Amino acid sequence: MSDWSRGYPAHNAYLDTMQPEISPFRWRTALLAARVSMPSTRRFRFLELGCGSAHTLIALAALYPEADFLGVDFMPELVVRARKLIAEVGLSNIRIEEASFAELADAPCPEQFDYAALHGVWTWVDADTQGEIVAVLGKWLAPGGLAYAGYNCMAGWAAAEPIRQIFRSAPQGDPSAPYTAARLATEQYLALSDNLQLRTLWQRLSQMPDRFLAHEIGATWGGACWHPQIEAALGAAKMGFACPSELSEQFDPLFLEGARLEMVTRGTAEGWTQTARDLAYGRSFRNDLFHRGAPRLSGPEMIDGLRGLRVLGWNRDAGFGPLARLTLRDSPVAEPDIEDSIARAVSDGPSLIGDIVDALVLDPQRALQAVLVQIIKGNLLVIRTDDEIAAARDGARAFNAVGKAHFDARRHVLPCLASPVLGGVVMLPEKLQKIAYGQRDCDALDLDRLSALELTS
């Protein structure tokens, strides 16, 4: 461990990942439903703190050509990797700077940012570093700006403390497999323990490579937090909780029943909604949006905003797109005749939500709910306007062409493709990624779906 890293496992570069959840356009639906206003999704300034090799940020820069992006990370090797990818894609609206959050907190404030993102950072650093992040957001995020945070949630991690302690204490041997002793000790401990949550967690973690475990459970400051803790910390930057970044998280009755749903209902009535939700779902990760003074939307503004969104008919079975990962329960606004009517309304192509609502024989509030439920079920996708798609097309092609070149050369495969239609990145199962890169024959349906999101090369 080196001094500059403050206990962050900088000797062990994080595995490159991409996050489909990070997309201003994708956040719009959740924010509208939560009645929180947001900055423009065309012209804006976007900051990512702890961007790593910045694959997601680079794809976003390709998809939002009128916006400006800045990524910051203190690991030089990741900065080099990010800059190389930017040069390959040929982008001029993104910069990556090598700096620590402490250095940023002391630096003069640049033109303020409308959006900030922080994925996999907050619960991996010490309290001083968290304080520096808050100081940066307090100065650098514009009034009305939004910050996304993806972080480990305590509800699903609380049981893991003994394993963390083992991973921090057991001797690290051969650098090619440093956690051999820790893995064995964990198995031994689990044989003594009757903690079911821990067993389930370890079943998943034990499959992961040591490099991942170094960050997830071996790091000095790696941990998890409760939602009210991060909310309170960001309060010092005059920020408040807006909503979870995914629309599905505003529809608990679609996923929970019985005692779990009762817990959330009680938590909401008593003012501890997010803790109750995390416990009811046993959640181990949260994707949240916080705002810095964003005005609340009136009821009519919310309805107009939602009615103005454009949706494309989709099918959950496609296996990709922004789908809720949990099993859905039946809903009175998703009865087969309602689903059929909505499917018919989009059978000729994309439609405005308002037009679908007006075509349903339901009261307008229920009709709007019915459409939102179809979005959550993955039977509708919210898509950008034709102008926005056209503006993003060249950037997306360039990004995906680089992805294909890496894939063809079997070097450093980018885990996601950029969709101009969705204004975000899409993670594809391997089979579909091969089809998108033209490496495999496919059936017409797969090709149709990939083409609808402009993911084929």
Ligand SMILES: C[S@@+](CC[C@H](N)C(=O)[O-])C[C@H]1O[C@@H](n2cnc3c(N)ncnc32)[C@H](O)[C@@H]1O
């Ligand atoms: C787990 S990685 C997440 C990377 C990326 N956001 C992602 O989700 O793929 C956390 C990143 O935060 C960076 N980081 C940690 N502490 C930092 C600090 N004090 N200043 C700047 N960057 C830091 C690390 O170098 C690392 O790239």
